[in-house]
Amino acid sequence: MNLSVSLASGEPIYQQIKEQIKEHILSGRLREGEALPSIRNLAHDLRISVITTKRAYDELEQEGLVASVAGKGTFVTEKNKEAIREVRYRELEEQVKEIVAKGKALGLSKGDLTELFELFYGEVRE
Known part of the structure; x- marks a missing residue:
């Protein structure tokens, strides 16, 4: 490691x-x-x-x-898939909070941010 x-x-x-x-x-x-x-x-x-x-x-x-x-x-420890999902979900929540704060600082509305999410959601491949 x-x-x-x-x-x-x-x-x-x-x-x-x-x-x-x-x-x-x-x-x-x-x-x-x-x-x-x-x-x-x-x-x-x-x-x-x-x-x-x-x-x-x-x-x-x-x-x-x-x-x-x-x-x-x-x-x-043995990986508990739900625990890992929870950890990643909490990390995602923090990232979304940062995005919202940055969007507000730029003067973007909730609708503007929603449009960005919708635009990129379809483009991201898993």
Whole structure:
């Protein structure tokens, strides 16, 4: 697993790690039952605090994406399709909020935004 952090991004380091690992899990690059690097090894490799790495792992565990086994490590949990759908849905909601805010800042009406969605909805292929 290849992770990187940026001190200049403005996003907390633990959040950067969490989001990168989450993306690896949701995309299937990290599979069910696969072990994550140990907290200490990941902290060493990224040259960050063990506490920062632990916070990222704790938040992933709270979201149900990983589980810690005492003395063995942290593993990707069996994927619950509904849980993954919920995570992605929440992310989509945040993106839509940003789009609406940007549209309002440009002076677009609800109808203008709806037209944009309708235009692009037909063009996007799954």
